[in-house]
Amino acid sequence: MLDITLDFETCSLTPTAAVMSIGAVAWKRDSEKSPFYNLKDGSTQDPSSVFSCHIDLRSMFVNNYTFDGKTAEWWGAKSDEAKASLLSNDSYELPCRPIEVAVKDLFEWIEDFKKEHGNQDVCLWAQGSDFDIAILRNICYKLNINIPVNYTYFRDHRTFLYEAARLICNACGVFYYPEKAYDLVEDYKDVDKGAEHDPVFDCKRSIYSTWQMMKKLTHLKYPE
Secondary structure (H helix, E strand, C coil): CEEEEEEEEECCCCCCECEEEEEEEEECCCCCCCCECECCCCCCECHHHEEEEEECHHHHHCCCCECCHHHHHHHHCCCHHHHHHHHCCCCCCCCCECHHHHHHHHHHHHHHHHHHCCCCCEEEEECCCCCHHHHHHHHHHHHCCCCCCCHHHEEEHHHHHHHHHHHHHHHHCCCCCHHHHHHHCCCHHHCCCCCCCCHHHHHHHHHHHHHHHHHHHHCCCCCC
């Protein structure tokens, strides 16, 4: 089983949202040292395990995707670093892609990664059960594109982390507070620098938390 995490930066919070950028990162749930695929010398992350692109918003506008004024205000209040990350790839050498091209490129990347690793099934993860996957479903419905992942393999980082924290607290006889669930794991920001709301960086943060929690569950022993 292969694991891939997907993240969208959008112009709205609805399933019909216009998408500004896409990030996806493949990762290894059973790895002991790091969840990420690194080059053989271990120095940097294998670039083939990361997908990233910015979207030409004209392709979203003409197809009636949702643009929301409150989301625009929210982005306007973000850091200069986050804004720069969002705008960084709109250039002559690396132009923004129409949404139909970007989604097909994403799915080709997933298929190439599957072939490279023996055509295993893919778990497609996102942060939250009602956002990225819902938006992806709407885009694919509009464009008549099939998602190359079985719906039974959609996964939600947030739900997994909260429920895993509940299990750990129950096993240890500690009262469970949902707002304290993330206290059981280290934040990826402490490990590597990156811009919050850059989709690749946000993928890595979700992956790093989930991977740590999976390790805790693997070593968890219930009282006999």
